[in-house]
Amino acid sequence: MDYKSTLNYLYSQLPMFTRDGPLAFKANLTNTIELCKRLGNPQQQFKSVHVAGTNGKGSTSHMLAAILHTAGYKTGLYTSPHLKDFRERIRIDGEMLAEQHVIDFVEKHKVNFEDIKPSFFEMTVGMAFDVFAQQKVDIAIIEVGLGGRLDSTNIITPLLSIITNIGWDHMNMLGDTLNQIAIEKAGIIKPAIQVIVGEYQSEVADVFISKAELENAPISFASAIWNISDVETGEQASETVKEYLDFTISKDDSPLVTYHLRLDLPGTYQLKNIKAVLSAVDELREQGFEITDEHITEALRKVKTLTGLHGRWEILTHDPLTICDTGHNPEGIIEVLKNIENISYHQLHFVMGVVNDKDISKMLAMLPKNATYYFCKPNIPRGLDAESLKVKAESFNLLGDTYPSVTAALQAAQREADNHDLVFVGGSTFVVAEVI
DSSP, X not given: OOHHHHHHHHHHHXXXXXXXXXXXXXXXXXXXXXXXXXXXOGGGSSOEEEEEOSSSHHHHHHHHHHHHHHTTOOEEEEOSOOSSOGXXXXXXXXXXXXXXXXXXXXXXXXXXXXXXXXXXXXXHHHHHHHHHHHTTOSEEEEEOSSSSTXXXXXXXXXXXXXXXXXXXXOHHHHOSSHHHHHHHHGGGOOTTOOEEESSOOTTTHHHHHHHHHHTTOOEEEGGGTEEEEEEXXXXXXXXXXXXXXXXXXXXXXXXXEEEEEEESOOOTTXXXXXHHHHHHHHHHHHTTOOOOHHHHHHHHHTHHHHHOOOOSSEEEEETXXXXXXXXXXXXXXXXXXXXXXXXXXXXXXXXXXXXXXXXXXXHHHHSOTTSEEEEOOOSSTTBOOHHHHHHHHHTTTOOEEEOSSHHHHHHXXXXXXXXXXXXXXXXXXXXXXXXX
């Protein structure tokens, strides 16, 4: 098989969350354990950091990978989903796998796939672990796909576990209360292994504390350790485009530990994630990793270049100003709206698409009623058709027209926008994937 036919095989033969939704989610680790057993248990052959959370786990994983790579460590990075190329999910020192590696892995283990019948995600996790072991990475940053307790990545024994935050997402699988969702995320906490919780949330903090006590795992809340001040948004390309963040961050109990940082991820929500990242660096230093302040400063200036991260408050064009972001749940939309408020514009044009298996009512209730909406369906089987989205949005007084594709919606929004308007693209990661 060539690369295209290999991907076609994977997409057609294996259950995919993108296509099948909850039906593709396996409520146990049996398949992953068996597949990795046949691969020689590669997950036991490299050091790792495990990252879970509702929002921010991808950005946190990429920032930490950039720092470790800059410090001279051969660094694996496993994330999901991909935006354009399947190989985005598995990187070493920022580089995607060679297409031939994907072909060879699938051909070699096709018999195992047909026997075990793993999901697409379970297969991808096995491939990532196998690659990281073969390439002898010094450390790998492993992002949870969904939840934590029953996520396929949860067969690793990491040096450190990170949980960024808890929010309303995937309730049909993780539970319909924040407490239930937190219990699933807390499932990555391992015996005697340090856990860092990025954001202290009073509603769920006790869940993490209790789980950590049960596992005899040290726990800390990064938001209680670090203070941020002197936040300035950079304006490199024009007066209204914020391309980076400048800020000062110091330890609450040790003001001498202070960093003056420039981050090339301009979304202000990254100020939450950076606290977890720096706490993770402190812990890795305690475990013997040699990471200097200069490594941190250098890496954070070019996270996108070092890791290939896209879709986080990303500027697509300047005329008209067009920005996309993968925030796709209530907490993510809150952060998106905060960043929109920081921009001076006349009219907001909102290109919006969502998936069909989520309750989007909370998200729609937050959106500005004075924006012009361009409703579309992401090009995946789980996409909600544009007309249904329009009807749902109208019940929240969000008005606009429907379009046959994400591309058509974006083109219409950019035609209608003048030089002083803002075009925003979001609602779903899969909508962003189509415009990147």
